Amino acid sequence: MNNECVIGIDIGGTNIRIGRTDENDQLVDFERVSSKETFKDGNISESLTEVLKNYLDKYCKNVQVKQIAIGIPATLSSDRKQILQVPNIKGMDGLFLGKELEENLGIPVVLEKDVNMLYYWDKYDKKLSDEGVGIGVYIGTGVGNAIFINGKPLAGKDGVAGELGHIPMIGGTSQCGCGNLGCSECYASGWKLVELKEEYYPDVDMNDLFVKKSNDTVLKNFVDNIACVACAEINILNPDSIIFGGGVINMKGFPKDYLEERLYVHARKPYPAESLEIQYSEDKVDNGVKGAIIFAKTLLEK
Incomplete structure (x- = not known):
């Protein structure tokens, strides 16, 4: 049995969607939590860390998480390390969210624009070259x-x-x-x-x-x-x-x-x-998470 996985996350103005891969590289343990509730106090890194720790405790106790990839509804720096500006979530502007989550969780974390995560999935789903x-x-x-x-x-x-x-x-x-x-x-x-x-x-x-x-x-x-x-x-x-x-x-x-x-x-x-x-593209609730997982896996293949 494969005891490794990657986690994909799609952050939106309403919900945070999370899922991971199973031993067959399929999406499992998909969950949604409220963005507004999670980020209501403005402590973005700490609040998201808590959400992820709960998810890891629930689904990944006996699994090594190799990579976490997060789709952000924002403009990001060219190296994808800093969030530049987020229209719909207060407190994210200027954050080095990936670095902070890595330090809190001890797991590699990467960021990408949420729309690019959607395209990663669509590219795979449509079998595009x-x-x-x-x-x-x-x-x-x-x-x-x-x-x-x-x-x-x-x-x-x-x-x-x-x-x-x-x-x-x-x-x-x-x-x-x-x-x-x-x-x-x-x-x-x-x-x-x-x-x-x-x-x-x-x-x-x-x-x-x-x-x-x-x-x-x-x-x-x-x-x-x-x-x-x-x-x-x-x-x-x-x-x-x-x-x-x-x-x-x-x-x-x-x-x-x-x-x-x-x-x-x-x-x-x-x-x-x-x-x-x-x-x-079919507008399905888990497309962004599946795209984030594909992105995470491409990084591990390098």
């Missing part, structure tokens, strides 16, 4: 973006490459949560969809929005905005593979055919328009 350029566009509350080159995420000089949601839109005046005006996230995100629902469809349940209203001009324009934003990246990178995912894309009745139609409209002709290969 590591060769060339792959992108993931995840429309959730905001616009998540993963750019992978030859199987590795693009970090950039400061670590913040792939901020697709913060491309400035010409003529845009809406206030973005990042502080700038007119970011693409103001027009093609989940929080924008909530605004549209409240303004135009107050009597329609959010879950039924696309089922009942996908042919309305307001929602067609919203889907076109997503295509326009994605094509900014597609036209620059000419990617080998393109994955769309996130809560909005996976809403019941979301018009994927119309999205692809508009992607073709906005893509440069003849290429990359004629060679677009679009795939869709």
Whole structure:
């Protein structure tokens, strides 16, 4: 029996999701704990250490944990050691969280952007080649973006490459949560969809929005905005593979055919328009954890 494992963690604004590998490298012992409850006192490292110690005591008493990988909903330094800025969790900005957890637990800990963890899983699930350029566009509350080159995420000089949601839109005046005006996230995100629902469809349940209203001009324009934003990246990178995912894309009745139609409209002709290969991620609660596990295992293989 294999008495070694790796642990994957996906930290979100609502929940912390945790899982580990079993002797067959499969995800087991998946758990969720409340982010708000865990981090309510602002002592991030100490609070997360306590959560992990409880998890280790419960599931890993007779197992050696070789690596812990954590997906963070934040911008990270290029070496992935420091958390630069987190929109939805107070007290994380500036932390060297991996180092602090390593010191507290005696286990190697690595950090990566949560959206890259999602793409690690999707790349594995879709059996995508590591060769060339792959992108993931995840429309959730905001616009998540993963750019992978030859199987590795693009970090950039400061670590913040792939901020697709913060491309400035010409003529845009809406206030973005990042502080700038007119970011693409103001027009093609989940929080924008909530605004549209409240303004135009107050009597329609959010879950039924696309089922009942996908042919309305307001929602067609919203889907076109997503295509326009994605094509900014597609036209620059000419990617080998393109994955769309996130809560909005996976809403019941979301018009994927119309999205692809508009992607073709906005893509440069003849290429990359004629060679677009679009795939869709299933929005499952453990995708980020499974991606973190895959990332952890790649580090151990080096």
